[in-house]
Amino acid sequence: MIKTATLTHPTGILKATIDLPASKSEANRALIIAALAGGNATIENLSEANDTQLLNRLLQTDTETVDAEDAGTVMRFLTAYYAVTGQQKTLTGTERMCQRPIKVLVDALRELGATIDYLKEEGFPPLKINDFKGNGKKHLKVRSDISSQYISALLMIAPLLPDGLVLELEGKIGSRPYIDMTLALMQHFGVSATFEENTITVAHQNYKPATFTVEPDWSAASYWYSMVALAKEAEITLPGLKRNSYQGDSAIVDIMNRLGVYTGFTENGVELSKKHCQKRLAYDFTNCPDLAQTIVALCAALGVTLEMTGVESLRIKETDRIQALQIEVLTMGASLNEITPGVFRMEPAIITKRELAFRTYQDHRMAMAFAPIALLEPVQIQEPSVVRKSYPGFWDDLEKAGFKVVMS
């Protein structure tokens, strides 16, 4: 079994065209909506990402026990989907998935008439989903500061409810672009909604047949931005990415504009090249939490002082990402500390080690965020197969861009 990827780049010069995997966020919404639409919905460009392949498979199986593995969207979206379609299921996941909270969603579904029991710890998977007896309730208050996936899950089932749904979001809205993406996909399949201030209203209506083509994944693009920022010379083309994306992680364009990467939009996608990089960055990741690891690893490598906020949700993702980052940047002599509640500062150091080894904590983004540093020094990434969650071809793509990747 392969346990380590050793990465080097002999020239530090990047020139490549990389076909990114399609967005797992867009795909998983389209898959759920297609299932709710009862056929006739066509989805093009589904990726090989495990999160997408898994959901596609699970939607076609009729086993009683369903394993969402480590995929947050699969766990949350299927909970709502099974509940409202009255399917009796036991829904479980990896050990880590069973530590990721789901109470906000289960409480909301129970209020709507679902019978859902916790099989182990209150508030966490595994769940037993039983029958659904709609009770005419249509107005719910839902916390929006833990995970937007609960809200997306409720929105996608909302048009099936006899009286639709009015969701009043309570507290800070985290990961809002993912809620907007959900509403955009629903609109694509003929369902309209309004989102005014903190209230989202969806009337009872039917999804309509349509074809949806999934855009390449902007979160995956972020690792290529990082490589361009670290390379001596670079010209990277990423076909298929659009300026007006449904994906909030297209915010990488603006962040990297400050960290040394110019984005040229063409008819076919984007072309990345190098430009001046600033020495300090302050950024609020509330709207794009999945970019935080890319930026922390890059700033540590570039010697950029980073102040970051809006990272509360990182503690309940594939791993406690704050803790994982705090440990791994130490390898580069950098330090990442919470200076006041919710505000993290990273002070970088000049990299002095040769052969940097990074652990990945069963988190695909830890592997992909630290891999680009191999443009500066040889890098070892432990458990490289974690990338299969969102970007199974990542190591092959690095080879296409001139990296030497040795699996051992």
Ligand SMILES: O=C(O)C1=C[C@@H](OP(=O)(O)O)[C@@H](O)[C@H](O)C1
């Ligand atoms: O809805 C989605 O597709 C996602 C929402 C975000 O999660 P949170 O809403 O929990 O921040 C994001 O981190 C995750 O990778 C995908």
Ligand SMILES: C=C(OP(=O)(O)O)C(=O)O
């Ligand atoms: C947080 C992530 O995924 P999920 O929550 O869907 O498991 C991610 O891909 O970074």
